[in-house]
Amino acid sequence: MSMIESPSSQFGEESIWFKLSPLLKDPTNPMGMLMQMSERYGPVIPVNMARQRVVFISEPEYFKHVLVTKTDNYVKYFDGLIPIFGKSMITLDGALWQKIRMPQQAAFHPDMFAEYIPYFNQAIQAKLQRWADLAKSGEEIEMVEQTWTLAADMICKALFDRDMPFNPHFIFKCVKTYTDVSSHKEIRVKKQHGELFEVAGADTAKAVESWWSVPPAVMGADPREEREQTLLKMIEAAAADPEMPEFDHQQAIDELKQYLWAGTETTALALAWALYLVSKHPEAAERIRREGEMVCGDREPTAHDYSALVYTRAVIQETMRMYPPVWSLIRTAAGPDEIDGKKIEAGDRIVLFSYGAHHNPRFWDAPEEFRPERWMGDAAKKRVKYSYIPFGAGKRSCIGGAMSQVENTLALSVLLRRFRPEYVGPEPAPLNATVTLTPKGGLKFRIRELS
Ligand code: HEM
Structure with missing residues (x-):
């Protein structure tokens, strides 16, 4: 379990996501007010919010400034989410971040994808079986829960060589309880199991405890195939390496927490929003079916097929433009700076409003229209740099x-x-801007089997 080591001044502070909630209240589109603000007051807007200076940025060239050119002046911000991520690489900065990331990097090299695809296929097959039952019963389902359980299964099988040793539906609900930080009254510190931890109410504390039980369960579960080259093996080797005292057992646990959130929540949202969009655009669904038939016929897709699924991939890219799972990136300024003539002071919270750039008509024709073709052929090459940052940058x-x-x-x-x-x-599906861009109340679907 992680001990909080952030400066005590941060204890009891409200998290930035909670502070932003007055700006995200529009029930039809919580992004609306931020969109209007950036249209009216320009690409860099300093605002004093409850004793905290927050700077909203919506211009691609300033995304580059913060994430690439002056990246060392803008440190990661994760207050309120430490129970979910621990002190994993996603939360760290500087030399320690580099040390922790290095031994894991190889697992994400594109050369590894061909090895992972059979495991992705197995998880998809399990979902097909589940959906066949759901199609028979005709019951209403919540799609993000469906895609979350699929994403968790894929990660466990491909990266950890495990079948999920936990109930993914229960864990999904636990994580949801916690990551909706915009509904947290206040993130405060409490003692749990004799250690200090950020909590936000009794139910969320319980949810966090269930969440913490997952990484040890994954580590302790039987391997499926005893594969040699898995991310879990790389993490365990780093934790056992005497040359890397920083990468201890707790670090290994926290790295797993990070993957089981960062690799599931975001991936699941992108797929669920894609299914929502193609349900509204049956012609796109038909084109995806035809492409799959042409490329794969009756066999399971391979790495080579993935490259050929050009339209299907474009649908995923267009979905992440319209519904970026991470709708803003948050940083804290470590020292003074100036952006667009506006002074930045140490301690300012910087909100890089990716959703704003993804929907700005200066960068996209008809940005509110679903047009996967933007991502095909030469069209994609004409994009303004940093106007599309679903995965961050730098x-x-x-x-x-x-x-x-x-x-x-x-x-x-x-x-x-x-x-x-x-x-x-x-219609349209109402949004909820939590740490991620989620559908308010979920995305309700019925599954129909094609004849
Ligand atoms: C649609 C899917 C995904 C989206 C939209 C997404 C989005 C992002 C974004 C925006 C960041 C940067 C955050 C920042 O700069 O503050 C990030 C970082 C990260 N993501 Fe993802 N992600 C996705 C899938 C995944 C998957 C599948 C994994 C792993 C299994 C993963 C693991 C990570 C990790 C470990 C980091 C931190 C990297 C570092 O700081 O060095 N993500 N992700």
Whole structure:
């Protein structure tokens, strides 16, 4: 379990996501007010919010400034989420971040994807079976829960060589309870198991305890195939390496926490939003089916097929433009700076409003329209740099971004070949801007089996 070591001044502070909640209240589109603000007041807006200076940035060239050019002046911000991530690499900075990331990097090299694809396929097959039952019963389901359990299964099988040694539906609900930090009254510190920890109410504390039980269960479970080259093996080797005292057992536990959140929540949202969009655009669903039939015929997709699923991949990319699972990136300024003539002071919270750039008509024709073709052929090359950052940018960009596109492209292709998931919720699906961009109340679907 992680001990909090952040400066005590941060204890009891409200997290930035909670502070932003007055700006995210519009029930039809919580992104609306931030969109209007950036249109009216420009690309860099300093605002004093409850004793905290927050700077909203919505211009791609300033994304580059913060994430690439002056990245060392803008440190990661994770207050309120430490129970979910521990002190894993996603939360760290500087030399320690580099040391922790290095031994894990190889697991995400594109050369590894061909090895992972059979395991992704196995997880997709399990989901197909589940959906066949759901199609028979005709019951209403919540799609993010469906795609979360699929993403968790894929990660456990491909990266950890495990079958999920936990109930993914229960753990999904636990994590949801906690990561909706915008509904937290206040993140405060409590003693649990004799150690200090950030908690936000009794139910969330319980949810966190269940969450903490997952990494040890994964480590302790029997391997499926005793594979040599898995991410879990790399993490265990780093933890056992006397040359790397920083990478101890607790670090290994926290790295697993990180993957089981960062690799599931985001991937699941992207796939669920893609299914929502294709349910509203049956012609896109048909085109995905035809492409899958042409590329794969009756066999399971391979790494080579993934490259050929051009339209299906474009649907995933377009989905992440319209519904970026991580709708903003947060940093804290370590020292003074100036952006667009505005002074930045040490301690300022910087909100890089990716959703704003993804929906800005200066960078996209008809940004509110679902047009996967933008991602095909030469069209994609004309994009303004840093106007599309679903995986962040610079050295702290997502380690699993490319892998998630493989997972979601294959899943979308295979699931749609057999089923017609029908969105049955309110139109348009209401948004909830938590740490991620989630559908408020979930995405209700019925699964129909194609004849
Ligand atoms: C659609 C899927 C995904 C999206 C949209 C996404 C998004 C992101 C973003 C925006 C960041 C950067 C955050 C920042 O700069 O503050 C990030 C970092 C990260 N992501 Fe992802 N991610 C996805 C899938 C995955 C997967 C599949 C994994 C691993 C299994 C993963 C693991 C990580 C890790 C470990 C980091 C931290 C990297 C570092 O700081 O060095 N993500 N992700």
